[in-house]
Amino acid sequence: MNEMPRTISGKFQDPHLTVKGEKRAWVMPHTLETLWINTGTLCNLACANCYIESTPTNDALEYISTSEVAELLDEAEREHLGLKEIGFTGGEPFMNPDFIPMLGDALSRGHNALVLTNAMRPMQRPGPAEALLALQALYSARLTIRVSMDHYTSQVHEEERGPDSWAPMIDGLIWLNRNGFQLSIAGRMLSGETEEDERTGYAKLFAELDLDLDATNPNDLVIFPEMDESTDIAEITTGCWKTLNKSPRDVMCSNARMAVKRKGASAPAILACTLIAYDERFELGPTLKGSMKPVSLNHPHCSRFCVLGGASCSS
Structure with missing residues (x-):
């Protein structure tokens, strides 16, 4: 005799079943290609819809240190986890005083590095800028800087990121391009346009700024889905x-x-995802090897961003 499916009160509650009692989708890791380092949630901006709620005062995730990152990279090498890319995100990575040394360590070990930044004052200060140029001279083929540009117009960008956030970002972007950095842009579906409309708008801007970027190339321009948590989203079975x-x-x-x-905390924790920093259900322990366990797609972001949105933070 078939059992009736068990019902759950509310979506994304049970790690095994959806609200309709269907088997929830899960993911078995097959390798650790990318390790993201959250450098801390402090940021010089307070964006309206920040994925991780970064602000100038949110230090819920404190600055991670060079030695703590080195221990993780040592473990990845020791355990042969297949690590290829180190991604640095925040907050704003350039606000962490240890950021340049940890970036240099990752690059010196032969990893590719992807840095997510708003390209504003924290990056443009003389010390970080000079150190970044030195790393560029040594590791240009393996270092990519991804600049957050939420829209190709200053109006929509500043509606998200706040007044006077457009011009400094553009200055930083032009500086990076002029100095030969491998660049990409992180845009967002904020204005109700189609992706084709957005790519066309970015293409015009890239041409105006004389940037070495192809708006039709998803590696040059990543357009992330909007993460409006007020809208309903389907669970993944x-x-x-x-x-x-x-x-x-x-x-x-x-x-x-x-x-x-x-x-x-006395030590870093390993999470399943870059987007779910505060949900303890997605904390997988203190070690990289121990974190390689199945992950239940039990959060709205799993549907909205990854499965239905088709997005990935990696390069």
């Missing part, structure tokens, strides 16, 4: 993989993890 013609390997948590240093 095991049957969705076939329906959507996708594989669990397409999802970011199959090959990436993020290290964070919680305020007051």
Whole structure:
């Protein structure tokens, strides 16, 4: 006799079943290709819809240190985890006083490095700028700077990031381009346009600024889905993989993890995802090897950003 499906009160509550009682999708990691380092949640901006709620006062994730990152990189090498790329995110990475040394360490070990930044004053200060140029001279082929530009117009960008946030970002972007850095742009679907409309708008801006970027290339211009938590989103069941013609390997948590240093913690913790920093259900322990365990897609961001949105933070 078939059992009736068990009902759950509310979406994204049970790690195994959806609200309709269907089997929830999960992801088995197959390798650790990308390790994200959250350098801390402090940022010089307070964006309206920041994925991780970074502000000039939010230090819920405190500055991670060079030695703490080095221990993780040592473990990845020792355990042969297949690590290829180190991603640095925040907050604003250039606000962490240890950021340049940890970036240099990652590059000197032979990893590719991807830095997410708003390219504003923290990056443009003489000390960080000079140190970044030195790393560029040594490791240009493996260092990519991804600049957050939420829209190709200053109006929409500043509606998200605040007044006077456009011109300094453009200055930093032009400086990076002029000095030969590998660049990409992180845009967002904020204005109700189609992706084609957005790419056309960015293409015009790139031409005006004489940037070496191709707006049709998803590596040069990553457009992330809007993460409006007030809108309803479908849960992902095991049957969705076939329906959507996708594989669990397409999802970011199959090959990436993020290290964070919680305020007051004695050591960093490893999370399943860059977008879910405060949900303890996605904390996978203190070690990279131990974090390589199945992840239940039990958060709205799993649907909105990764599975249905088709996005990934990695390069």
